[in-house]
Amino acid sequence: MLKGKTAVVTGSTSGIGLAIARAYAQQGANVVINGFGDASAIERERSAIESEFGVTAHYSGADMSKGAEIATMIADAENTFGSVDLLVNNAGIQFVAPIEDFPVDKWDQIIAINLTAAFHAIRAALPGMKARKWGRIINTASAHALVASPYKSAYVAAKHGIAGLTKTVALEAATFGITANAICPGYVWTPLVEKQIPDTMQARNMTKEQVINDVLLHAQPTKQFVTVDEVAALAVFLASDAAKSITGTILPIDGGWTAE
Ligand code: NAD
Numbered sequence: 001m002l003k004g005k006t007a008v009v010t011g012s013t014s015g016i017g018l019a020i021a022r023a024y025a026q027q028g029a030n031v032v033i034n035g036f037g038d039a040s041a042i043e044r045e046r047s048a049i050e051s052e053f054g055v056t057a058h059y060s061g062a063d064m065s066k067g068a069e070i071a072t073m074i075a076d077a078e079n080t081f082g083s084v085d086l087l088v089n090n091a092g093i094q095f096v097a098p099i100e101d102f103p104v105d106k107w108d109q110i111i112a113i114n115l116t117a118a119f120h121a122i123r124a125a126l127p128g129m130k131a132r133k134w135g136r137i138i139n140t141a142s143a144h145a146l147v148a149s150p151y152k153s154a155y156v157a158a159k160h161g162i163a164g165l166t167k168t169v170a171l172e173a174a175t176f177g178i179t180a181n182a183i184c185p186g187y188v189w190t191p192l193v194e195k196q197i198p199d200t201m202q203a204r205n206m207t208k209e210q211v212i213n214d215v216l217l218h219a220q221p222t223k224q225f226v227t228v229d230e231v232a233a234l235a236v237f238l239a240s241d242a243a244k245s246i247t248g249t250i251l252p253i254d255g256g257w258t259a260e
Helices: 017-024 039-055 067-081 104-132 154-177 192-203 208-219 228-239
Strands: 006-009 028-034 057-060 087-088 135-140 178-185 250-253
Touching: 006 017, 006 067, 017 028, 017 039, 017 087, 017 135, 017 154, 017 228, 028 039, 028 067, 039 057, 057 067, 067 104, 087 104, 104 135, 104 154, 135 154, 135 228, 154 250, 178 228, 192 208, 192 250, 228 250
Parallel strands: 006 028, 006 087, 028 057, 087 135, 135 178, 178 250
Antiparallel strands: none
16 A cells, blocks of 8 residues: 555654554555664664565664654665655654653653754654645644643653644645645554553552552553554544545544543
8 A cells, every 4th residue: 555655754763663664564665664672673674674575674773852863864774765755743752740740851852853853853754744745744642632630740741742733734725635644643552652651650649550540540441551552543544545635634532531
């Protein structure tokens, strides 16, 4: 379905981003993976994508908190592959603390990586998409783009911001064969969720089991974590021709969380 197309997926050395990059490669797209982590583990993931799916996979170490590095990542992808057709703004971090104790540098970092990075990447990729009259922009938002939780001020602000950015881009790009949508997962078991458990234990004075059952899964009527493969399948559908009229949406995939 995506043969001859190129996908840039930010924050794809792990979790949801890696699942989306692999799913697009499975559909035939060349991919640029991005993110931090152990160099040999990243190289293993990159070469596995090439050997399993017969596509070309490149790695960009661009830091999503730095606008110039993001612009270079998109330009390099266009120069190497000839186009960036699918852009998934997925890199994200979390920090959990009451607002009066929330470290200012953490606020700045979360807004930069979870929100401003998407602006920089879209700004760089959109002219090429418009010229070719085809594009798919998918922003990994969160149920926290629709509802709030205590102690996550920066994350909730960034995710609500990405919802607004998604809608604006959808309107600006609508007549160019380009769609822009935000996927809003509930809790997905990835390193991002695992890492916030200790801070949540502290902020709420709870055990690990209480955090998992009474905070995380409490939010989800299904009482199950969403899987990375389910999120990737939605990203594949949004890339398809059947989804060409779906644009500007803020799409929950959250086990019913935001229905409450
Ligand atoms: P993860 O920690 O597994 O992956 C995050 C990725 O972002 C990693 O590849 C990491 O290296 C990369 N990253 C972090 N900072 C970066 C930076 N400065 N520059 C480049 N890359 C950077 O987390 P995940 O759960 O897969 O999260 C992916 C996205 O999904 C995030 O935007 C997150 O907010 C969102 N999300 C996650 C959940 C969940 O429950 N896991 C729910 C809703 C939304």
